[in-house]
Amino acid sequence: MARVAQPAGSEVRRRFRLRVRGTVQGVGFRPFVYRLARKMRLSGYVLNDSAGVLIEIEGLDADDFSKELRTQAPPLARIDAVDLLELAPVGDNRFEILDSLAGRSATRIGADAAICEECQRELNDPGSRFFGYPFVNCTQCGPRFTITGALPYDRARTSMASFSMCGACAADYDDPENRRFHAEPIACPDCGPRLSHPVAELSARLEGGAIIALKEVGGFHLLCDARNDAAIDLLRLRKGRGQKPFAVMVRDIPAARQIAQLTDAEEELLTSAASPIVLVEALAGELSNRIAPSLRRIGLILAHAPAHFLLFDELDRFSPVFPPALVATSANPRGEPLIADNMDAELRLSAVADLIVTHDRDIIMRADDSVMQVIDGAPAFIRRARGFVPEPIDLGEDGPSVIATGADLKNTLCVTRRREAFLSQHVGGLDNREAIRFQLEAAAHLCSILDVKPEFAACDLHPDFRSVRMAESFGLPVVRVQHHLAHIAAVAAEHRLAGSVLGLALDGYGFGTDGSSWGGELLAIERHGWRRLGSLMPLPLPGGDRAAREPWRMGVAALQAAGRIDLALSLVPAHCGMAQLTAMFSHGMRSPVTSSLGRLFDAAAAISGTRLVQTYEGQAAMEFEALVRAPRSLPGGYAIKNGVLDFRPLILRLTETGSGAADAADLFHGTLIAGLAAWAAKGATSLGTQQVALSGGCMTNRVLAVGLAQALRQHGLKPYLPRLAPANDGGVALGQAAYARQVIMNKHASALESPTCA
Template identity: 35%
Template sequence: MCKAVKISVRGRVQGVGFRPFIYSLSKKYRLKGTVQNNLDHVLILLEGAEDKLEEMVNEIKMSSPPLSKISEISVEEVPVIGFKEFTIAMSQASGEAVPWIAGDAAVCEECLNELKDPSNRRYQYPFINCTQCGPRYTIIRRLPYDRPNTTMKTFQMCHACQLEYNDPKSRRHHAQPICCPECGPGLTLYNQRKEQLAENLSAVAQAVRFIKQGSILAIKGIGGYHFACDAQQEQAVDQLRIRKKRPQRPFAVMVKSLEAARELCHISHQEADRLTSSDMPIVILRRKKHSLLPDKLSPGLSTLGVMLPYAPLHHLLFEETGLSCLVMTSANSTGLPMPYKESVNSLYDIGDYCLTHNRDIYLPVDDSVVQCEGESLMYIRRARGFVPDPLLTEQNVDRILALGGNQKNTFAIGKQNHVIMSPHIGDLENEEMIQSFESQLQHFKKWLKVDEKYIAVDKHPFYASQSIVEKLNGEVIPVQHHHAHHVSCMEDNGLKESCFGLILDGTGYGEDGHIWGFECLYGNANSVERLGHLQYTPLPGGEQAVKEPWRNAVGMLLHYWPLEGKALAEELFPDKWSEINTIDRMIKYKLNTPLAGTCGRLFDAVSAMLGICCTSTYEGEAAIKLSDYMYQTSNESDEAYSFHLNTDSHHFLELDLSPMIREILQDQFNQRPLAQIVQTFHQTIVSSCVEMVLKAAEKRPELNRAVVLSGGSFQNIFLAREMKRQFQKKDFNVYTHKNVPCHDGGLSLGQIIIASRSSHL
């Protein structure tokens, strides 16, 4: 007996070969009907035998294409129409639910085999792709995802590609970026005078020769331009640092293969899986001590950011060229947006040559950065490959916009019960970065068909969001920085009941006007209360003390020990005696000396006291270099320095770490090995945090014994792992981030959830 069903499939079902997949199943089960892309779902009409209909529906649920992600599937019996065959219907731009777009995917194994096959018509073609790989997010102008709505619109398919596109048996059936050397994009190599030197494969060969000669190349990839040079040539690395004005911040490298990466770094099974996944992010790995790569790739660190070739062009740069490892870093001047258009002058000011192509990038996206901790994945930068997948929430976030923070910015938009977060944008420190933010925000709003009704912003009066919000329409809902961190981690773990939050980060605007960042909180999205914090110390010069941690250290010493602190400071920083006198006066007269109690600034001060990093050239440098010493000792002692836990004038628990600072200085002057001092310091932070939460729980035994860990300091794997272990020993349920970064890159998630529960709504 013939029956008919209508199937609606929602989720990431566009740009992943879903319609060809359905077509092939219809042939397998001898069913007739249609499949059609709509703006927010795929609509399938099927007619045939009842048992075959059931089998096909089950296979859709269980064996969908690798890049797809089904969030909802509904099946409804409908009247039989009498289809004569199964066809792929023309897409319709209709639908009001949340559209899902596949992230840009690394070249798949089948395309890679064709790329290396001399008999294949796409042999060595740098834009080879199929339904399971290639650009997606970066080329889509509008939805639904069809070729005319992408930047591939300008490339007319040749007859051979058109046949593949129309052939249901082909891997490229309805692959929207399909192309070949006859009809697709091409490469061009330019010099600094923007004179054309070569095209296509000749351009690749010439680019490789220039890299081997020590030159720096700007190379256009999937989401923007990289600067590339031979990672094994120290002089080239030095030159790139000078031109980018990036003296210390680590460079990521692209390594020819997983086997080549194993020669340079220690790689676990989890790290290998992530390196070779379809999103192919940069993975932070431990370097092998006898690696042949120059230390200047990641100065002062024992780790290295490594990725594998993810675009066909990357493979051509390595294929039988003798190159095995390239620096591959975003081609922006420090502090500016990543360039993705040929007109950006920095490409030619910094690069000796530019290897570009004529497939436009509509939306830029940086490389994602992750770190593995056992089975867990920690997002350092959530971008290419991971966005723009929506996050499902039980809150009504419809038409709420969250602007995020000033550093490591992401924004979030709510549509119905989904949160769509932007990729990593960066630090909103100048007009160019703000313009980049606003441009991407407008695209997301248009794409999602959302006009904001409410706007969540950080309470900091000087964040860029305060000026951005003036150009938007909607009721403003201010959100405290650390409350947003707290709720971000709660939402990341599906928590709703109030719980403790231990928030350790660098800088956040506090309710009392001071700088917070070492907080013991309790609450949920409705409200939060502060239970404890780190004792405030002066930050002489404010932002200047952040960039020059030795000033922060001096401020602490003068605050803790007004009589002998100056002598201690001069002993630690003998070449700074004049500045120390000035800082002493600044503190006495309270001149440009805000009070701060943050974990980031504490790490900075200790790093400076130990002579590890006195001046930071990039955000977090002093803390990162200090923490790296944790890799240099196998001593797993629970030894901790002394500390006091008091009650301040507002009845908050107040953590006084001055005894720890005194003991660190004694160890330093007694020449105790740095790695041991750093380990004991880390253990003290863990012990003091656990003690603070335990004291708060003892005072209020009715409180829920669950704690979330959030804030940028939890990028420190030891802190996250050891804190979790110690809390679990005390019968706490402990939660860390899963889908968004623990730093300010996850802030917008917390903001949008808090706004959804605001009394304004």
């Protein structure tokens, strides 16, 4: 379509056709257009079709309409593009909302959104028919992704199909002036879903120390009083959850400020429509110390569903301490995916929860809470799910449709459609049958709501990954993308980096092209392919997978590598197996090696006495990060030779006892930042680029990520952090899909590594 530029304030009657693309269906866009057109005294029509929203407007002020459309669009709408075409005026005299046009759909379903202010007002207004109703929603808020099975987005394809609207709801639904015009999940106490128990009973039980399973937007959550040590201990015991931190829910920002120190950016994130869990600095002594043992930051989430507000209303009335705060954790027994089905909950949560609270609006697609933190001034994901899925990531150009199956830990999938990539919600570890079933479910659902049939599959290089088996099962041509290349390609894709990109992949584990364990990699992505410029100095990996669970093993391995195995027994107090491992090293045992930064963190945490055995993945590194006061670099703490970055001098310094674990944490983080930045600077010079993509699980360490970004800038480089997908393995599928598309479109000769020059 031709774009028309005309001087504003025209005195003549003109007519335009506007084609609007983006998230513009199911978010109150047509009523907004209707009201705007009427306000501007324009005639014409608006309708939904397979490409988005189509508008024709005619009148004296028609020129200004496009600008107003962008600046005043409803909060949940996302306008990607408006194409404008001038037509001859037809002289119509009213503005109408026309019926939708069918056709193969290229539009999309919105993400689930927190209750809006107006619905909250109605929830509290005794004069409103929505007073006290836990399922109140409108076009500006409420569930979407989790209740919808297919396109186009209308009630018949959602789990609201079984509820027929009462007269009042039907009238609102049909009234273009109403906020609930075509609000597909519209419901009220007369016609909609119901909670199985009165909210007052929930609050009374919580006050009494009970654990409650509550069905929420994306699945069941387990709740208990965040100040009740015994309840939290019991929850850990019943859930089989060692010391892994729990998230905490409070009512609103004033309540959040009572228990945490918040920045403006964190408050903005907490109150956003997506309502994620945000990692924030906890104020000491406000909540039970059982929530996040040995950590300074806690995951905080605000009430975001109507039922939460009703619950906090009750708790506010009776709670002896202000503000009421609840532990809120996904109901996912034994690390399996979140439970979302009523029968499943009765069956599998009765041993965990004292009370199971359900409702009769089915969850068609489950989604955990998203988890985020503010890094280097902007939000970053730790887990991307409810509130963000299925928002697309723009790849900048059209390409074939690819389905990428991600990694086996923190699994997500990615499906591309034309120029957009859609990352699935967090699926989790693929080490159980439930998770594999969930992954298949998520893949089918994503393809269904996108109305797309992938032509290619992409996956990891690992020969035994379950995610790889899944990609092979589709019967499509498969492109295999090395794990750390995928980490870096994801960052390059979301920032749409062109030209050569240097990548620092700082990670736990990934299968290398040489078959060994990689995880501290300096990679180059160039026009014709990619190559490994260097890695961290490999350390022995005694005990394979056990080394990742037992940091003391990595402590011994690092001492062995540094030539001081003699220190092992004195540093790490007699741990069972220690003497045996030390003796084996002394007798020349050769074990597999790893260049993983995650394992180097484990080694440092063990040597400094911070943690010898982990009860959850990443515990040693998280506790070590929590000890940092001010990172400082040890002069001579690292060496760079032939592309290999060697931190053995730092490891030896950490063995000098006396200064304590906090000092070790400061030194380790500071030296790591300095060494990695110097290493990247050398790589960037040899590659002739300033673009440095940072990714991998270690980049969820905020001290490291912020310090490294700053240090790279001081070297005159441009650091790019993952913003739209997690830095950890939750973002790998995006990189697999994006890189596979490049290979398929022949931009890169091959997904295989190019011969290394270094």
